[in-house]
Amino acid sequence: MAARAPSGTHDVLWPESYRWEVLLAAFAAHVEVAGYGLAHTPIFEDARVFRRGIGDGSDVVGKEMYEFEDRGGRALALRPEGTAPMVRAYVQHRPALPWKAWYATPAFRYERPQAGRYRQHHQLGVEALGPEDADLDVEVVSLADSFFRSLGLASFGLRINSMGDGECRPAYIEQLRTYLDQRRDQLCPEHGARLDANPLRALDCKRPACRRATEGAPALADHLCEPCRAHFDRVRAGLDVLGVPFQIDHRLVRGFDYYTRTTFEFSSEALESAQNGIGGGGRYDGLVEMLGGPPTPGIGFGIGIERLLLACDAEGVFVATPPALDAFVVDVAGGESGRDLTAALRSAGLRADRAFDGRSMKSQLKAADRSGARVALIVGADELAAGTVTLRPLRHSGGQETVSVADVVEAVRSGALLGAGPSGSVGSIGATATDPAASGPVGP
């Protein structure tokens, strides 16, 4: 039996991995101009970091966490999400507030894989700690929205809700519990049983039974205390002014217990599959305290890279094409000359590859063609004797040219015979990357 990646995990190979590179660079650029700095935290944490923050009763902690004991008997867990570790890092190091950080990380959940759902997936996200200001909520939400749009996405929706705070939520939960208690037999088995632990979950349930039973349930937004109501109003007004379209969704509860006030979720409308949530987040004003820090508000979002790219595929946007090689070296005269020429090209900053194993010229040229290089540099017995190299364009049918060894690097660099100069070194995104003319082959 050949070895293979564990269930629910996947490899990202070239050229798809190039797309990931460009995506990460784009995200970094997008959030760093807004003052967010990259933070790396461990891929596993003391399991209590998640139990306390996300909540024992949540699905993610209760049945999906990858928990293990290390050789020293410590209870650890692979991170199921990005926020709790970042907040743990804040509590431990106490950087100055406001603390604005971003991350890119794998996340692990033991679930049955399906389209758009993995046991190891990858998230991009930001966290902003300190301000209670509703304008920070607006900043964080619009940052995600504008990032999606910068990739070319257009078919997605944003839903927002307010979860209230310690002041108003307990009273609302009692009201909801009373309402649902009278309809307990109508709820689906799972949420009927969990009604006492967390009745909010029933609002989020998609089963028709729960759906019907919660139809006329009181909405949290109608029971917010004055500060929470004012906060929510200002968030909505800010999004309106910035032109970020959204819908209020009273059922939007989300699966982590730490959320307070603003919660939000982005869904692709282009994805056919069931898992169409491409990003989500919310405010977590109590989380820092739960992890042993001083009362400190915070808000953040996470974006699922795999789902985001699936959504891009569905919309036909964010097509990142790796830059072509500048040259491919073919040597049928012993190999020394080709070896040295390849090294010289690379030292000069050009993208160059070559053939190995002394194959026939036909074979080497075939490899040159497949490589996507703009030009083949051929060294045979004649060139070796004359101290020259033959430049053969590969992207169009023009003639070839003989250049002295000393002039080869400059000839490739200047794009002689090629109809264009050498390719750029780093990919770009958005309009540039989605425009085939900008990243496709060149030539007359």
Add this chain to the structure above:
RNA sequence: GUGGCCGUAGCUCAGUUGGCAGAGCGCCGGGAUGUGGCCCCGGAGGUCGCGGGUUCGAGCCCCGUCGGUCACCCCA
């Protein structure tokens, strides 16, 4: 965790009432003396996921198992 569907070459798949394991693409080589793509010829590559059963005989039928995939729940 539950359910549907599917496991044949590197990839996509065909394989008739059970009777010699195939195609396309890809890969390697060749098409005279030094030239890629298009075309032509040839070649390599398989424990038919694995284990049992039925049968003279199983890729095909039966049971189990593992894997993949989609869906539920939940989430990125």
